[in-house]
Amino acid sequence: MYTQPNLRVEAREEAMTDFNAKVIQEFRANDGIVGGRFKDMTLLLLHTRGAKTGRLHINPLATIKVGETQVIAASNGGADRHPDWYYNLIAKPEVIIELGSNKYLAQAEITSEPERTELFEKIKTEYPGFADYEARTSRVIPVIKLFLK
Numbered sequence: 707m708y709t710q711p712n713l714r715v716e717a718r719e720e721a722m723t724d725f726n727a728k729v730i731q732e733f734r735a736n737d738g739i740v741g742g743r744f745k746d747m748t749l750l751l752l753h754t755r756g757a758k759t760g761r762l763h764i765n766p767l768a769t770i771k772v773g774e775t776q777v778i779a780a781s782n783g784g785a786d787r788h789p790d791w792y793y794n795l796i797a798k799p800e801v802i803i804e805l806g807s808n809k810y811l812a813q814a815e816i817t818s819e820p821e822r823t824e825l826f827e828k829i830k831t832e833y834p835g836f837a838d839y840e841a842r843t844s845r846v847i848p849v850i851k852l853f854l855k
Contacts, residue, residue, distance in 0.1 A: 729766040738806035740766070747833060750776060750852075751804035756790075757797035765791045769805075769852075770832050776803065776812070776852040777825050784842030792848060803852055811855040816848055825849045 732740050733751060740749055750769045755762060769776045780792040795801065799814040817825060826849050830836045840847055 726764075726766055730764055733766060733804070738804070744768075750778070752778070752791060753802035753804070754791050754794035755798050757794050763791060763794065765789070768829075768833055768836075770829055772825065772828065772851075774854070776805070776854070777829065778850050778852065779826060779829050779836060779839075780848040780850065781836055781839040784839035786843050786845060788845070788848065792850075795850060801852070803854075812852040813855060815851045815853065817851060822846075822849045825851075 729740055729744070729749075730751060733749060738749065740747075744766075747768050748770070749766050752765045752767050753762060754765070767778045769778050771777070780788050782789040782792075795814045796816065801812050801814055803810050803812050826836070826840075826847060829849070830840070836847075
């Protein structure tokens with residue numbers, strides 16, 4: 707049976723891929739510094755392998771440092787579904803991250819309550835836009851700790 711593709715979703719995903727490619731290029735050209743709406747944010751590039759395809763994916767993400775651990779949130783801009791990279795982390799938690807001009811192997815760990823809420827509050831304090839993402843969705847936004855190896 708033929709299912710018509712959802713062209714709105716496909717167009718949004720393609721636009722996001724183009725946007726991410728530009729952010730990744732700027733990140734690498736400037737040792738991790740990105741301007742525009744990311745001007746005062748610390749970003750990392752998260753390298754994951756597709757859970758189904760095994761293909762390499764790279765996503766720019768805001769991060770905070772808590773102790774020696776990088777912390778990220780699977781906000782997906784407040785969408786009602788988790789980002790694809792989140793499912794890749796669940797399937798294959800060993801990842802590569804780029805911080806500044808350096809690459810590191812890291813182990814991802816999905817946090818549980820009450821730690822998830824505590825860390826998400828820290829993220830929202832550092833980056834208030836995450837409170838907007840939280841308000842846009844009914845899902846609980848996962849928080850992930852990345853332990854450098």
